[in-house]
Amino acid sequence: MKLTLKIWRQQNNQAKGHFETFEVSDVSKDMSFLEMFDVLNERLINEGKEPIAFDHDCREGICGACSMYINGRAHGPWHETTTCQLHMRAYNDGDTIVVEPWRASAFPVIKDLTVDRSAFDRIIQAGGYISVNTGNAVDANAIPIDKTDADHAFAAAACIGCGACVAACKNSSAMLFTSAKVSQLALLPQGDPERKQRAMDMVAQMDKEGFGSCTNTGACEAECPKGISLANIARLNREFIAAGFSSEA
Amino acid sequence: MLNAKIPAGPLETKWSKYKSTVKLVNPANKRKLEVIVIGTGLAGASAAASLAELGYKVKAFCFQDSARRAHSIAAQGGINAAKNYQNDGDSVFRLFYDTVKGGDYRAREGNVYRLAEVSAAIIDQCVAQGVPFAREYGGLLSNRSFGGTQVQRTFYAAGQTGQQLLLGAYSALQRQVALGNVKMYSRHEMLDVVKVDGKARGIIARDLVTGKLERHFGHSVLICSGGYGNVFFLSTNAMGSNVTAAWKAHKAGAFFGNPCFTQIHPTCIPVSGDHQSKLTLMSESLRNDGRIWVPKKQNDNRKPTDIPEEERDYYLERRYPAFGNLVPRDVASRAAKERCDAGYGVGASRMAVYLDYADAIVRYGTIEASKRGEDNAPKEEIIAMGKGVVAEKYGNLFDMYAKITGENPYETPMRIYPAVHYTMGGLWVDYELMTTVPGLYALGEANFSDHGANRLGASALMQGLADGYFVIPYTIGNYLADEIHTKPIPLDHPAFVESEKKVQGQLDTLMNIRGKHSVDHFHKALGKIMWDKCGMARNEQGLKEAINEIRALKEEFWKDVRIPGGQHEFNPELEKAGRVADFLELGELMCMDALMRRESCGGHFREESQTEEGEAKRNDENFSFVAAWEYKGPGNFDLHKEELNFEIVHPTQRSYK
Ligand SMILES: Cc1cc2nc3c(=O)[nH]c(=O)nc-3n(C[C@H](O)[C@H](O)[C@H](O)COP(=O)(O)OP(=O)(O)OC[C@H]3O[C@@H](n4cnc5c(N)ncnc54)[C@H](O)[C@@H]3O)c2cc1C
Ligand code: SF4
Ligand code: FES
Numbered sequence: 001m002k003l004t005l006k007i008w009r010q011q012n013n014q015a016k017g018h019f020e021t022f023e024v025s026d027v028s029k030d031m032s033f034l035e036m037f038d039v040l041n042e043r044l045i046n047e048g049k050e051p052i053a054f055d056h057d058c059r060e061g062i063c064g065a066c067s068m069y070i071n072g073r074a075h076g077p078w079h080e081t082t083t084c085q086l087h088m089r090a091y092n093d094g095d096t097i098v099v100e101p102w103r104a105s106a107f108p109v110i111k112d113l114t115v116d117r118s119a120f121d122r123i124i125q126a127g128g129y130i131s132v133n134t135g136n137a138v139d140a141n142a143i144p145i146d147k148t149d150a151d152h153a154f155a156a157a158a159c160i161g162c163g164a165c166v167a168a169c170k171n172s173s174a175m176l177f178t179s180a181k182v183s184q185l186a187l188l189p190q191g192d193p194e195r196k197q198r199a200m201d202m203v204a205q206m207d208k209e210g211f212g213s214c215t216n217t218g219a220c221e222a223e224c225p226k227g228i229s230l231a232n233i234a235r236l237n238r239e240f241i242a243a244g245f246s247s248e249a
Numbered sequence: 250m251l252n253a254k255i256p257a258g259p260l261e262t263k264w265s266k267y268k269s270t271v272k273l274v275n276p277a278n279k280r281k282l283e284v285i286v287i288g289t290g291l292a293g294a295s296a297a298a299s300l301a302e303l304g305y306k307v308k309a310f311c312f313q314d315s316a317r318r319a320h321s322i323a324a325q326g327g328i329n330a331a332k333n334y335q336n337d338g339d340s341v342f343r344l345f346y347d348t349v350k351g352g353d354y355r356a357r358e359g360n361v362y363r364l365a366e367v368s369a370a371i372i373d374q375c376v377a378q379g380v381p382f383a384r385e386y387g388g389l390l391s392n393r394s395f396g397g398t399q400v401q402r403t404f405y406a407a408g409q410t411g412q413q414l415l416l417g418a419y420s421a422l423q424r425q426v427a428l429g430n431v432k433m434y435s436r437h438e439m440l441d442v443v444k445v446d447g448k449a450r451g452i453i454a455r456d457l458v459t460g461k462l463e464r465h466f467g468h469s470v471l472i473c474s475g476g477y478g479n480v481f482f483l484s485t486n487a488m489g490s491n492v493t494a495a496w497k498a499h500k501a502g503a504f505f506g507n508p509c510f511t512q513i514h515p516t517c518i519p520v521s522g523d524h525q526s527k528l529t530l531m532s533e534s535l536r537n538d539g540r541i542w543v544p545k546k547q548n549d550n551r552k553p554t555d556i557p558e559e560e561r562d563y564y565l566e567r568r569y570p571a572f573g574n575l576v577p578r579d580v581a582s583r584a585a586k587e588r589c590d591a592g593y594g595v596g597a598s599r600m601a602v603y604l605d606y607a608d609a610i611v612r613y614g615t616i617e618a619s620k621r622g623e624d625n626a627p628k629e630e631i632i633a634m635g636k637g638v639v640a641e642k643y644g645n646l647f648d649m650y651a652k653i654t655g656e657n658p659y660e661t662p663m664r665i666y667p668a669v670h671y672t673m674g675g676l677w678v679d680y681e682l683m684t685t686v687p688g689l690y691a692l693g694e695a696n697f698s699d700h701g702a703n704r705l706g707a708s709a710l711m712q713g714l715a716d717g718y719f720v721i722p723y724t725i726g727n728y729l730a731d732e733i734h735t736k737p738i739p740l741d742h743p744a745f746v747e748s749e750k751k752v753q754g755q756l757d758t759l760m761n762i763r764g765k766h767s768v769d770h771f772h773k774a775l776g777k778i779m780w781d782k783c784g785m786a787r788n789e790q791g792l793k794e795a796i797n798e799i800r801a802l803k804e805e806f807w808k809d810v811r812i813p814g815g816q817h818e819f820n821p822e823l824e825k826a827g828r829v830a831d832f833l834e835l836g837e838l839m840c841m842d843a844l845m846r847r848e849s850c851g852g853h854f855r856e857e858s859q860t861e862e863g864e865a866k867r868n869d870e871n872f873s874f875v876a877a878w879e880y881k882g883p884g885n886f887d888l889h890k891e892e893l894n895f896e897i898v899h900p901t902q903r904s905y906k
Contacts, residue, residue: 059487141389146388154413184379
């Protein structure tokens with residue numbers, strides 16, 4: 001296959017970015033999207049040019065590092081698929097593909113397609129945990145957990161922290177990410193004692209980081225590679241309201 | 250002979266006795282003691298969080314943009330623990346025994362027993378943190394089986410166990426960051442260990458965004474930097490996994506244990522072309538239910554579903570009736586290679602075997618139908634129900650397979666082939682997890698400790714978390730108790746200056762080569778040598794050739810590598826170059842170690858040493874030791890030995906028949 005790639009280039013956070021166009025040939029359908037970038041980067045290095053910087057690590061759709069905005073969609077066209085798991089079977093000879101970084105003021109560009117997502121870590125620091133020191137635990141089977149609750153908690157916990165939800169949202173809201181963690185912990189008995197404080201603190205941190213507000217467009221859910229459901233946002237809203245009431249009382 | 254400092258006394262009381270007699274550090278003093286943790290995988294994150302909870306001042310480093318993305322996140326299948334929740338005869342002793350046997354009698358009894366002993370507490374801790382393990386309808390935890398065992402002791406969270414465990418440890422770590430007890434340095438790479446008066450006292454790290462070198466002091470340093478499977482270029486490891494931190498520690502005086510012990514995992518998606526950048530694991534848990542086979546006829550071109558039952562060779566079930574598809578990894582991998590080399594392989598490259606779920610789908614479908622009281626359901630409905638059950642257990646793995654290969658594994662058997670997966674070798678550590686450099690520790694996959702010559706599935710996660718949550722918090726106190734009077738060493742101390750100069754020198758040299766070939770070019774060439782000559786089968790001649798080829802490649806690298814961009818900016822190519830430079834040195838040592846060990850054991854298969862049936866043949870008389878290599882200068886290593894004494898388990902020819 002021959003393809004035309006229009007890729008965002010930006011030397012660093014201060015520099016102005018622009019699109020650069022590359023023609024690539026010999027793209028095999030078996031390649032992953034990132035392997036196509038590897039081949040292109042190898043060529044750029046051989047030509048004495050700078051390769052395109054992008055985040056990636058596991059290439060198995062689980063670490064959440066890869067983060068390309070492809071033809072107007074976070075992680076590209078395949079449903080529930082990260083950039084690294086997208087394969088070139090998705091494209092046809094002659095296609096043009098536009099690739100940009102996540103765009104959000106809370107995710108400043110570091111270089112080319114690489115952005116700084118440390119805001120997500122700070123949201124977790126605000127309360128995305130259960131306060132239990134090592135050695136304090138009771139037997140793992142001491143508290144049975146309803147299988148449905150456990151399954152829902154697991155589904156929420158599947159979030160890989162990639163930030164596609166933010167990139168997909170016109171308000172750059174981080175509600176899907178934040179709500180996934182709040183939900184996971186709210187659904188488990190172990191998370192119960194801190195649930196009110198957690199919801200308030202994590203939402204406060206989210207606002208402080210400069211993420212936008214949620215207007216329920218659902219774009220995040222549609223683009224989330226792990227199928228994190230909007231129901232989590234509804235649950236976060238309930239948690240938040242409940243917390244607000246009880247703290248006023 | 251090296252002394253591992255294993256406490257005296259009966260196996261069952263060594264650890265409890267150690268814990269109750271070890272030196273302690275009082276809380277006020279802990280606040281004055283600083284610990285550097287390199288790595289935030291299961292080992293690093295659990296250690297950093299637990300030490301911070303105890304009151305130590307911790308600095309944690311990782312090269313990814315977030316601690317949550319450490320390679321542990323990718324672990325799929327599960328974590329072992331001797332809980333015996335299934336009432337199927339499991340016990341601490343059995344887990345200990347299986348691990349020593351699984352490792353082909355090349356691990357320390359004392360360490361392995363401790364690992365089995367603390368395993369249960371790991372599951373308790375994780376559940377308390379909110380790790381959503383799979384549960385049964387009654388609300389209790391579910392278990393599955395893994396290779397090399399006959400009990401069900403593996404806890405799991407679908408095919409995402411590593412993710413859930415790591416997020417548990419990561420959240421504990423973030424809590425300590427928020428409390429100010431841990432300072433987190435992501436997008437930082439450690440490039441040297443700083444020693445003062447023979448003790449580890451800090452590190453040099455590079456800020457990967459600005460390219461600036463930094464000096465950090467610590468009363469002790471923990472290397473939790475993971476495994477080095479990427480020395481083979483293609484492996485199931487994440488792209489960034491590397492040996493640099495461990496290798497710099499090695500060059501600073503830490504001995505390297507059993508470097509040639511590599512695990513080749515039997516079930517991975519085969520290579521599809523030259524563009525291949527990594528290999529994808531299909532979790533061992535799939536061997537619980539899947540059956541492995543090849544056609545009985547050589548070069549059979551029929552579609553797998555067209556090959557009738559009687560023309561299929563379920564070679565693992567045939568050769569190993571007692572364990573069948575659940576033989577340990579080294580055995581399963583070699584058996585797959587044997588079939589493919591003999592001309593029975595499948596797929597376009599003929600370097601693959603089938604992993605088939607058709608039987609499992611029918612079996613689960615039938616159970617499901619009977620649960621629903623639909624015993625006479627038509628075949629299609631049974632199959633549909635069976636697919637549902639399989640999807641619940643393994644759905645994410647099946648999806649991954651479909652995305653990568655474009656084939657539907659619910660309809661047609663998966664094609665799989667062995668791939669490099671894990672390194673049992675690593676920094677040599679004593680019972681306290683301390684390397685041969687005082688104050689320098691190694692945890693998780695970065696150390697060589699508990700898996701001998703072959704790791705059993707679901708035991709790496711267990712070991713990483715055992716080291717971090719339950720071992721280091723005790724053992725580090727034994728060292729730091731004597732350091733309470735050591736004031737932080739100023740960063741302009743000559744040892745820091747010297748070390749930084751050395752690191753800077755290497756960066757300058759790399760940038761100034763301006764050669765013709767990319768870093769990947771050299772990495773791929775190294776990988777090919779390692780895979781061909783130090784991979785699944787090794788022999789004297791091949792290893793000798795490999796050593797010469799690697800030396801030549803190393804020379805070429807330092808003359809001809811091309812690194813674009815600058816040093817004082819975000820430059821992934823420069824990061825890779827430093828890592829490949831270290832892999833080139835490590836590769837040579839791995840071949841030397843493999844050459845020295847003229848026996849087969851576990852994953853280390855010397856063709857010269859096999860039984861008539863082609864199984865690995867150990868030589869206990871001459872090789873019942875840990876090989877610990879000391880760095881003596883470029884390409885120059887001295888061998889030290891730690892003798893292995895088996896008091897409880899008596900080494901025999903491992904049999905899974
Ligand atoms: C695909 C796959 C599936 C697996 N599945 C299982 C399973 O089901 N069960 C099981 O028991 N095991 C499994 N394993 C093995 C297991 O995942 C690993 O052995 C284990 O997670 C290693 O953990 P770790 O903490 O030692 O290192 P890692 O998780 O690899 O973490 C290394 C850390 O060190 C940091 N680091 C490295 N070098 C530097 C440096 N120079 N400077 C700063 N930081 C550095 C990294 O940033 C990272 O944070 C699997 C492995 C793979 C590849
Ligand atoms: S909610 Fe989905 S899109 Fe958002 S960070 Fe998590 S996995 Fe990524
Ligand atoms: S590289 Fe890890 S999710 Fe894509």
